[in-house]
Amino acid sequence: MSYIQENQPLFALGFLLFLVISVLLVLQYLIIRYGQRFLAQAIRYWVIIKRYLGKNTYIIQFKDRYPKLYLMLSQRFDLRHFHGLSLTLLFIVMGYILALFLGLVEDVATLKPIVATDYFVSAQMSLLRDSDIINFFIQITSFASTPMTVLVMLLTAIVCWVIRQRYVIIGLMVATLGSAAFTFLSKSLFQRERPANILLFEHTHSFPSGHATITVALYGFVTYLLIRFNQNFSQKTRIFIIAIFFMILVGLSRIVLNEHYLSDVLGGYLVGALWLTVGISVTEWLSAKNKISWQLEWASSHIYMIWLSGIGIFISTLVYAELYQFPLLLS
Incomplete structure (x- = not known):
């Protein structure tokens, strides 16, 4: 304990590196195991939300009143090309x-x-x-x-x-x-x-x-x-x-x-x-x-x-x- 107290900054630095490595390894495991599935689900839910909003009464009224603005905004959230989402x-x-x-x-x-x-x-x-x-x-x-x-x-x-x-x-x-x-x-x-x-x-x-x-x-x-x-x-x-x-x-x-x-x-x-x-x-x-x-x-x-x-x-x-x-x- 006396050695640790005399070298507190060094042990703190070592603990920090250990913590960083541990977090990154856990993150790596989670991404490899669940990342693709999570991304697929996110895209699926995004498509569902867009379809729902497309049928919303207020959205339809906004589209009829401001067609150019609606087109511009809808293009900003399009998954099909880079200029979208x-x-x-x-x-x-x-x-x-x-x-x-x-x-x-x-x-x-x-x-x-x-x-x-x-x-x-x-x-x-x-x-x-x-x-x-x-x-x-x-x-x-x-x-x-x-x-x-x-x-x-x-x-x-x-x-x-x-x-x-x-x-x-x-x-x-x-x-x-x-x-x-x-x-x-x-x-x-x-x-x-x-x-x-x-x-x-x-x-x-x-x-x-x-x-x-x-x-x-x-x-x-x-x-x-x-x-x-x-x-x-x-x-x-x-x-x-x-x-x-x-x-x-x-x-x-x-x-x-x-x-x-x-x-x-x-x-x-x-x-x-x-x-x-x-x-x-x-x-x-x-x-x-x-x-x-x-x-x-x-x-x-x-x-x-x-x-x-x-x-x-x-x-x-x-x-x-x-x-x-x-x-x-x-x-």
Whole structure:
């Protein structure tokens, strides 16, 4: 017990990771077991509700009085094409994420309780600066560094070009470059100072976290592509769960290394999610225009290229961390 009390932040971090892994594994099990059935039932009930509303007296009167408005609204909830319910849901998601981000900005600017939480978490993480766990998180955070994100973007674009799905690159650029520009402008606007006990030297401002942003925007878009090109539901679910865990790890690395406050990482997640949704919307719009085909016959050379790209990114990240990130470690 005395050892646990002396290393409370480390045990709290370990418990948090255990909790996250447990929740994700349960979520993976539930999605694989019940996901397809739930989706089919949801679509079935949606069709039933639409039929019921179509026979409703008030809806019929509204249709007769405002035919053009009714047609426009009914098209927004049509399941048969992208410009219907899919686009409507994407816009709702974007609006909700933006509202959450603006709410977080207000809380940080007005020194709401989340700021006190930021300082408390930062103080606890500073106690881990001599722990061996720091080396692990330096390697994790390197995956979202600028050189590595450029490499991931380049390799993803090359793969899309080789498999002749070049319009996918447009969505990739929208998600990554849009999120990067938004983050740069936000940092310049808010000019929040980084935590006092920072471990790796940084010369940019703190809010929102660029690493958290690009992790969701870039790696989230790569995850979207892997899921979209995959036809196996179980594999899609596992890819999604692994990606979520990776994003959590990168965000956590920024907090453990005291590079950012908790609210910085949350803000970065929201900005990344916003631009990821925009990138996916653009890609799905191009797909609806028959510019992209998701039903591909994968050649062995293409599969090898994807695996070699992943291995190359992993090795490059470890080398980058060793040659560049570790020397930045402040004593």
